[in-house]
Amino acid sequence: MASSKGSIIGRLSIKEPDGDIVDCSVLGPAGYAITGDLSVLNKLEFYSDARYIIVVEKDAIFQRLAEDRLFNQIPCILTTAKGYPDIATRFLLHRLNQAFVELPIYALVDWNPAGLSIVCTYKYGSITMGLEAYRYACNVKWLGLHKDDLQMIPQQSFMPLKPRDLQIAKSLMSSVTLQDSYRGQLNSMVEMGNRIDIEALYCHGFDFLGKYIARKIVMCDFL
Structure with a gap:
């Protein structure tokens, strides 16, 4: 059985194999814990009136958006793997993508090589899985942070960048699947030598992150 650390919340009802239905819009900020048992995940049934799926890198950001009930302001489903994507969270996202093919999937990550690596894992799969890499890949759009967002963040x-960031950057640069826009962002990170956390946006107030996400979606400002 695969272990899982992921959570999900928002405009989604989940019918479990035993017939119980969980309304993810009324849960606490920790959300619905994603089981590591892929056979159970495969039997879940989904119902939703969401218009977007938003994947969040960090659990702290996920819980903040859940507390703010972002999904009532923007009809969405929020999910997180609490860092680097585990198989169970990727599998559930893939199942949601199959169930609601019309819903765009956006990723919100830190502006650093590790954040971009997370986006690429959801989008292309994990290179450590070999031939299995693309099995749970989804057409994820990188919502932010981007280089153009840095102008609103204090110095x-x-x-x-940490040595680990530079190692990840080097690995990503060698990938033939990395699209040009991602490569450009990665080059900027390395040239500037800086990394910025999503939390930096809180300098504009704790309610700013929801406004930031809404504006990015409306303006189609994603990569």
Whole structure:
């Protein structure tokens, strides 16, 4: 059985194999825990009136958006793997993508090589899985953070890249699947030598993140 660390919340009802129905719009900020048992995930049935699926890198950001009931302002489903995507969270996202093919999937991650690596794992699969890499891949759009967003972030929020960031950047650069727009963002990270966390947007107020997401979606500002 695969272990799981992921959660999901928002405009989604889940019918479990035993017939119980979970309304994810009334849960607490921790959301619905995604089981690591893929056979159980495969039997779940989904009902939703959402218009978007938003994948969040960090659990703290996920819980903040859940507390703010972002899905009542923007009809969406929020999910997180609490860091690097595990198989169970990727499998559930893939199943949602199959169930609601019309819903765009957006990713919200830190502006650093690790954040981009997370987007690429959802989008292209994990290179460590070999031939299995593309099995749960979804057409994820990178909503932010982007280089153009950095103008609204104070200088004190810019942090130097860590050696691990540079290792990840080097690995991503060698990937033939990396699209040009992602490669351009990655080059900017390395040239600037900086990384910026999503939390830096809170300098504009704790309610700003929801407004940021809404504006990015309306303006089709994603990669």
